[in-house]
Amino acid sequence: MRILVLGGDGYLGWPTALHLSQCGHDVAVVDNFARRQYDFELGVESLVPIEPLQTRVAAWQSLTGRSLGTYVGDLTEADFTHHIIADFRPDAVVHFAEQRAAPYSMIDRKHAVYTQVNNVVGTLNLLYAIADLGRDIHLVKLGTMGEYGTPNIDIEEGWLDIEYKGRRDRVLYPKRPGSFYHLSKVHDSHNIEFACRIWGLRATDLNQGVVYGQQTPETTLDDRLATRFDYDAVFGTVLNRFVIQAVLGHPLTVYGDGGQTRGIIDIRDTVRCIQLACENPADRGEFRVFNQMTESMSVKQIAETVAECFPGDVRIDHLANPRVEREEHYYNVTHTRLLDLGLTPHLLSDTLITSLFEVAKRYAHRVRAESMRPTVNWRAAASPTNEAAPGTEGGA
């Protein structure tokens, strides 16, 4: 298949592009390097050094003989989005190209607006390009489990069969997300479902859990193929951050009681899930949703698992929770559709965590410990006149 990976220079986009290429698909990567730019803005960087996209692509070519196309540009520019679809003529488009950090979206008004405009407009432009150029192109869109919030009923896969006052309907699962970022994904999902309905597009919305891990069989072939490993309080996901804190001898910082539960998934399963979604496309006009996670754990459980696995003393500290979220809640998620397609999950294991400790130790000299302290508070807002100047606002 011909597969276009939008956001293909990022933490998950890059390993996904490699995996799809390794599986024999004809892959091109699209990116505007916004993710690398956020690093400059926030004064942080990936723990594991990453190469420029051109170097990565050349290394992949020299190691495997497989080529990856590249397009550099921004999906919010409609002409560019139209061009990449017209030029590459993909069978499937995998769409990672969104601002993806909840804390980043909550820094202040400007970051909230940026996140929603960037994500929603990029996706709208993509929907129009597909509608204009090839309505059979399968859109595989990355969403997040965080869109659902923590309802007191089971979380189903995107749709809910309900009975109400003796009548029945199948409705979009009602969501109650926890940040302006998560909200942007909910907006996307609504827009995509509508596009499927009016234009007969094919779409798979992957509501992904928190991803952990840094290595896939493809990225470990060569250091030049490494993907990002973020541990800062804005872009770092919780398990990766705990691993680095353990290695540095810092306490693991749990927000609040740590009872808040997350769906989680190993990075190796992420790339496999995307492959399965691409190779088994949605029907014409179908908006289908998969919950792309393999198990649920509370933040406290994740911290305890990392601590137990670490060969040495680890302390767990509870910080005031900067987010507004329930810390004790029901959480039961249906996630069978990817299993039905053939996913064999890597559940969180000591082996994986130990391998992450090795990565963290190798690059421990690169850690900026201060960047792990949470600085974005959900309860604050920021007036235009108080907004920090560019370059200083990130962690202020």
Add this chain to the structure above:
Amino acid sequence: MRILVLGGDGYLGWPTALHLSQCGHDVAVVDNFARRQYDFELGVESLVPIEPLQTRVAAWQSLTGRSLGTYVGDLTEADFTHHIIADFRPDAVVHFAEQRAAPYSMIDRKHAVYTQVNNVVGTLNLLYAIADLGRDIHLVKLGTMGEYGTPNIDIEEGWLDIEYKGRRDRVLYPKRPGSFYHLSKVHDSHNIEFACRIWGLRATDLNQGVVYGQQTPETTLDDRLATRFDYDAVFGTVLNRFVIQAVLGHPLTVYGDGGQTRGIIDIRDTVRCIQLACENPADRGEFRVFNQMTESMSVKQIAETVAECFPGDVRIDHLANPRVEREEHYYNVTHTRLLDLGLTPHLLSDTLITSLFEVAKRYAHRVRAESMRPTVNWRAAASPTNEAAPGTEGGA
């Protein structure tokens, strides 16, 4: 109370500002005249001539002795939005200031993106301004019944108490809107509910039915106080358009079978509902939703009602439906909360329709009949390279 009416120069914003002023509130109007600009773009205009805002305000002052403040600017400019809240210090903000026509949002990609960015960013800026400057300011936001779509279960007021697999929750009512415009309102509602949750804001989301009528007790005091009367296929609402078609001796144009059912409301009830919402604010942290409609009718029933009322022959024509929507569906809407606050509805009556015939006859010489033909097709898309040049795209 001090009440700021955003979009206060528009079809409903203007009569609402007058009504609130008449009730003794201290009112200021905010507008960027986008609605007047759409007329130039589409080559249409209000059937009833409307005065510039400055003339309207001066007329109201000279007739009643009551003054209306004015601010001219765009809510998508954060500094402006912050300024109007800081300067006027409202107790309530009534927010009409959005692009509000489904067909306009469906013209092409550019209009879809414009509608969502304009509506979502304006509202985000407003939420931040309120969070920064006064979290007790009550936001009264105009939404639409079209957000719900046509579910096979009863439509409740914004929230739904469900039982699922033996567990219970109260969830945001799952919506399935029918245009990129309607979707923008769904995005707004999600953003506002979140702002109430994290910042403790007070918000009332008014999901309004299709409004008909053109006169309120205040606007009829003087011709200079008249509000818009739109009848074109983009901004004209269905009943108003049928009235003009009847007066002109044209067939009433029903899309498809006409079985699609709408919640409807008289313009006099709209202004009263806004007053009731303002005078009975939401609690701190509460996101409440009222279904602002007084009865349900199918499009065919509306056409038949207008035809029966007209003193002369009227033909009803069925056009191919340019929208993607169900033409036969269940539709049962709960709308008791505004009644509980004291609304006494004006149900659709021969008297109202007859008075609209008089308005239409008086200005029949101004009608541009060609603008009533639907030109926007939901099933089409429009690539960037095919997008019409500014000024010609509206009805193309």
